[in-house]
Amino acid sequence: MIEGGCRCGAVRYMLAVDSLPAVYACHCHICQRASGSAFSLQALVREDQLAVTGPVITREFTTEDRVSTVRYCSECLARLYNTNSARPGIAVIRGGTIDRSEKLVCKAHIFTAYRQRWVSLPTDIPQWPEAAPLAEFVTALNA
Template structure:
């Protein structure tokens, strides 16, 4: 099994993914991701939580809503958001793709919540996209390529 590495912007937190290849990534254009990232969208990878190993000073923030609990993990030094989990997807970690050491090699395989995308963002019509949340089976199929 290979190892994919990543970490925060200051280097205090590092993580590894026990994977042979970079994970597939998707872009979320919802307003929550725009506000979290401070950008037009957030690029993320879904990985099994058991392949993720993290070291360093992690800060945990838990957000409880009517249908889920989301647990965000940040670097305790530079506050970069590294990944999150939530109760609607047990055993799955959502890794912020920009924190991967080889992020420049990633290729986006899907776009979700495109109804909220910034007007100046142009999407490749060959990449699957959904105006709102994607139906889970179709979304996973898009990520698998």
């Protein structure tokens, strides 16, 4: 089991996985605005592997042809994870909410055309200027 939670501790979650999930960095403007930083670090997990306890609030955001439902702690408003109508059954966990996040390994970078120019990306990690082709992205995360 892998655990995580919000910054105040009111919300905790458990992932029914044996090891830390692979993470990727998204450099799109939406993630920059949502994180207040240069990118968002995220992990994809099956929604049925995620068990959450504590006071969670949800907000829906529509972007182009999809709806993203974001879950926040109702106390500290930390953004924990979201689901997306384009990827049913998948939860997108915010990497910084995972306990032992300093041990996460970033396997890919997406939307690099929008990255902050002072961010240097490693040349040995797959990266795409926009969204990654699904098969290539899955291969990168599982490498």
